[in-house]
Amino acid sequence: MSSQAVVRMSPQSNLGDIFVCMRFLGGMMEVGVIGLGSMGFAMASHLLAAGHEVTVYNRTEAKAHPLIEDGAMFSHDPAGAAQGDIVITMLSDDHAVESVVFGMHGSAGDGSDVIEGLLMHQSPNCIHVSMSTIGVQLVKRLEQGYAAQGKQFISAPVMGRPDVAERGELVVMASGNKSAIDKCQPVFDAIGRITHVVGDTPVQAATIKLAANFMLSSMIETMGEAFALVRKNGADHHKFLEIMAKDFFKSPIYEKYGAIIANEKFGGGAFTVKLQEKDTRLAVAAAIESQVPMPLLFAIENAFLSSIGQGKGDMDPCAIAQLAAENAGLR
Known part of the structure; x- marks a missing residue:
């Protein structure tokens, strides 16, 4: 009206x-x-x-x-x-x-x-x-x-x-x-x-939110792995981020979250590993109920659980990127 x-x-x-x-x-x-x-x-x-x-x-x-x-x-x-x-x-x-x-x-x-x-x-x-x-x-x-x-x-x-x-x-x-x-x-x-x-129907928005959070988490995971590869071979991971975030993907998500990973600023805030793990777990449940195979989703859930097990539950969700660096012998 x-x-x-x-x-x-x-x-x-x-x-x-x-x-x-x-x-x-x-x-x-x-x-x-x-x-x-x-x-x-x-x-x-x-x-x-x-x-x-x-x-x-x-x-x-x-x-x-x-x-x-x-x-x-x-x-x-x-x-x-x-x-x-x-x-x-x-x-x-x-x-x-x-x-x-x-x-x-x-x-x-x-x-x-x-x-x-x-x-x-x-x-x-x-x-x-x-x-x-x-x-x-x-x-x-x-x-x-x-x-x-x-x-x-x-x-x-x-x-x-x-x-x-x-x-x-x-x-x-x-x-x-x-x-x-x-x-x-x-x-x-x-x-x-x-x-x-x-x-x-209400379930549609709820499902889209879980799918969107999964995509966000997968971006964090892939950036962590890519940064580890770049660093292990002596390249500048800050320059790599600049190329990816500004010239290739042109995404504020890559720019913001990539900067957190590159600068290793994982300090705690309102948005934490524990909360993102909860959302990922809900997506896992939805995938199982819907009979949708999502192997990357399950791998990311394991990454969040590993971070929580290492005492990083109150850090920023980008802290899961540390796992790739640790597995590569960079920490």
Whole structure:
């Protein structure tokens, strides 16, 4: 609906109805953000800056304080963040998403660690947008669960590291009900530079995200092996990177990740070997379920496991490139 559209309200319309229509005309929405890691925090910050009403939930409330100072509201349970137009989940893994959506009763015994699930307590008109990188089996369960409740669920994982999220330049890949995706577009515009609609079922976007992460990991692995070959024969691996990244592939991915490998700057950050291994493991599960042979994927999973076993789990994922150097006797 354009900002020039005419809205005709019946005499029985109340102020709440009028406010809702005005809110959508202006592009302002009530958005919940569940999960305030590096990615979720950046998303919530951009949503606030765009003028949306934002309610956040995080198990550690202290992480929300800067957002609260900027105008966000804090909910003490996930369901409280799912009473508006849209609720985003941006969580670390399948278990965290399952706990939030289906609920969790912990072992404390005093009710302090009980999480009321979104599925049963989410507002009927609220759209759940899953932006986490999660497995295809879980996405199918979520889709079935929401369909059974007559509630809306779409998948919209993103590509981009935390620094990209901070700049509001994420690439959003959305799939599911087209009408629901259209309603979410103002939110996607606030957090990303482009939105790709990739299908009409949530599992399609989830699969594309896993495939994209596999390609990224394979680029890291091949650069590590190529750099080892170049170095072992006395050539300048920095010059090799310049040729590959600027004159051959012309890719910011090769340029950025290649520089990390060439300079051996593997210091820890929000994007780690452990997290990339988790995503790779999800891709392995999807390949097995789909009966798609992916020998390189399995080799890369082993590389991540080897790095974790060597105590490099909290380093940048590019640290797997060290394995090739070590195997070549360069370290």
